[in-house]
Amino acid sequence: MRFMVIVKSDEKTDVAGAQPSAEELQEMGKFNEELVKAGVMLAGEGLLPSSEGFRLQYSGTTEARVVDGPFAESKELIAGFWILQVKDRAEVIEWMKRAPFREGEIEIRRIAEMEDFDNATPEIVEHEQNLRKQAEAN
Template structure:
């Protein structure tokens, strides 16, 4: 079972500002991710640049697509970073997420979100054998 631990953006992260004692926070993050790696559950993780360096693609009527350059106004709906883990159960993922360091620094209000990823078998019966084979060829299993 794969889970994504999502770090929510803040006005500071959107402005490209790091917390006051960034080195201490990064040390905690490094230790946490080292523990994940030692346990064999870490798949990936990274911080995201502010939305001012990104864009969205809006799908409109027909096949029309529109590019919307950042920054984006609703900070609380943005992602500042993520950690991707693979665990044996939801409970194991919950335990790892409880240990995630506060992403904005000690004693500061913050929130992370954890979401389970779909696995290939979740689509069993929905895909034709041709579509299934196409996904398997490119490494989805």
């Protein structure tokens, strides 16, 4: 099973743009190394503050409206993420309990697989598998 672990942002990291200390970066590097050595980490990145981001808003037309950050009015911004491949929910929870956080919140969501969609025909599944192979080759 694949899970996305979403690290929530806060006033300090998003609005003020505070960066992690050298000690925090070292701790996170050690944790990431454990994840990689265990073979469960597929990806993981920190994100810059929303002041450097933008959103596309759709409202029933084919044209999207671009809205530049920051998004101070948003209550739940994302500071970073991991994509982990583990055997089940319990394993991802155990891994993330070991993350070197002192405060804040993370959200964990299972990534949908083609098998999760009732309407995925064999042709759709094959097409998706081919796209994934191409993406991995990139």
